[in-house]
Amino acid sequence: MDKSKIGIISLLVVIIGFFSSCEEETSVTTSLITEEVIYLSGERARILGRIITTQNVEASDHGFYISENEAFSQPIIVSLGERVAPGRFIGETSGLNIQKRYYVKSFISLPDGIQFGNILEITTLSPDAFGFSPQNGPVGTTITILGKNFTSDTKVFVGDRQAQVLKIDFESSITAIVPASGTVALEEVKVVVQNQEILLDDKFEYTTGKFTQLSNFPTGLKLFDNIYFQSGEEFFAGLGANNGQSVNSQIWKYSLATKNWTQVVFPGTGLWKAFSAGSFFGGGARVISQNGQSSPSSDFWKFENNGFVKLPDLTFPATDAVSFELNGKLFVMGGASGSGTDAFRYTIATGQWQKIGNIPFAVNRTVLNFQHGNKQYLVNPVSKEIYSIDGSTETWSFFGIYPGDINSGSAFGVTLGDRVITGMANRSQEIWELNISTGIWVRKNSFPGNPIARNAATFVHDNLIYILRSGEVQVPGPMEFWVLDPFGL
């Protein structure tokens, strides 16, 4: 063999050796980390995992295993499905039990088997409820309960009745509807999270006020601008205008004993917009007029011993005036004459009338007023300011602001102990209760009947308020008779 062949062969061997050098296979490892629990509550855990590698993965599934034991037997599997790209992933479960220890690990299903990340230990949180608002209201009130770690199956109870849970925001705010009331107004509020009961410190107070409709008025008479008074268990209403269109001279009586309306004999003539207070009534007009000043009546009557007694005539016009008995005196104020601020006092013992100082604002017979102790309270129909007049000194003082509807008047005001019940002004269904000791007003259950009517008469017996209602002119039908149990549920 010549040297040139040896040289070529050697060169070929070198070249083959050079180009046929082995390519070492590099194996790419995939790391899986259970990074962090980024959200943990009573039932929910949100876990962050991360796949760390330099190339795409061909994972048929990835996610997390959650188990009550470290061996991960019977785990909750949070499956996030296929995965190609490395990076972060978040898994969430909401099927955990409160105050329980769990173990969490991430997983990834690769072609060569399932790979797990590190194990984290978590303990789910305990729920708590801090308070709720509003703390009073009628059936159906929407309340908000603030707390923490409420689970999705959290239940709310008012008393022993379950409330409808509308929503739970951020597991810390429950919106629920107050269920039907029980037998008491003040009820405990309880939150049940899984099987843990949390009793709130404050109680929910149902607004009270139960209306019952009695038999309608027996005739088609609809009293407007009428008088009414009460004698024991007998309620009287009459005069005024029938349906607001013709002067009425009838007076009717309702007996609590017989539960019937009967007409009584009234020896006088019809009076429109007369005043009535206690057992006294009078004034008004004999005809209906626009300004109420035509044909004023000076009649003055008292009901006693089941009969009507005519007293000496009034010395002043008293059409559309408000009146009340206070401290052995009858007061008649405002009305259609003058500027509506004149005030007169009738001393019952002496039978003497006397003009007294004017009232601070104009009033008429529809003004909301109520009595407590030796004071009569009148509500300014324009500003809703409440002023009281002292029965002894006859001085006025400011009390507060009325929170309810005044509309065009005719709201009733009844005092029962230290509570004043008011409401049902024209076209209003609102009822309010004033704690006269604290000056705090609270809403009561609204009047459930037709608001297109006005109060024709109000009577009180045995802590029940009886209200005779006349539908407005355009509303057909007889007068309705309702009874309100102001503290009933």
Place this chain on the structure above:
Amino acid sequence: MLKRLVYILFLITVSCIEPYKVELPEGEQLLTVDGFVTTEPGPHSIRLTRSDTYGSVFEGLIRPVSQASVAVRDSEGNVVFLAETEERGVYETPADFRARVGISYSLLIELQNGKSYTSLPEMVNSVPEIESLSYRAIEIQTSNRLQNRVGVQIFTQFRDPSDQTNFYYWRQGRGSYVLVANPELFTLPPDHPTNPRGPAPKDCCATCYLQEQSRLQTFSVASDQDFNGLSQNLPVAFIEDDGLRFKSMYRAEIQQMSVSREAHRFLRLIDQQINLTGSVFDQPPANIRGNIISLDNPDETVLGFFIAASVSKKEVYIQRNNLEVRQTPKIIPDDCLTVRGATLDPPAGWNPDN
């Protein structure tokens, strides 16, 4: 030959210059979260906005994200709801809310479109008290050889605890200063009918107080890996002398916060980005990953960071006489009350003698 030369010259003069248009890709409107809760009394605010395409300010506006449900939840499950303020996109905690040391906090966001976001939990670590603050005037060279930047550098002295790893973040509170004017130099306006530009000295007022209305927030960050357990004296703030601030006395407030490792990293990268000078050695600008995650799409880029931190605050009164270098003072030839925001009453807590 001359003809050819003329043709060539003609061609040169009529050759067109085609302007080079830079085509910027349409930027995503990324949700941006900015805010923190601290151990100070509230309210603490979180701002939600949407980023827009980089370029002229007219190409897109940074839009506030309004009517979102925003809440801060702690590691015990307590949730505080944030209410949107009159400034759209800004949500505030109740005034009685303050973060607690040892508790971690997460920000929860639900947008109107139903998308939900959460921050990673941020642990509130204790922060060492600022023992004292000191300051000195410094002069910084600029590209303009005739005008260097002059200002005051504030140093904080504190002892770093040795038993824990600390990451510090310093911010400036709202500064306030004595505004010195020269009402005796007031002159009538040039269009005055009888005495244009004539002297008309005013009796009042030469000194007022002014609170800084809005200033770009500067901050500093540090980790204790180089000084764990040691007493420190670190420069944490620089207040530029604009010719008015240091004419008499300036009150600076330094807030020293202890933040998480992740927050420190985020702030350090932000610091790097905002200090880019445009040189070839600068790091390329980039979106910095924050700690907000979309629960609907974990790969969605959300900008910003939710920080929970404990705070130590201290004030320092900077006196003009203690400054070695100062900017040439600006003259206000008028009543100092004519400066917007100036008042005769000192700001709350003004007590330079303390």
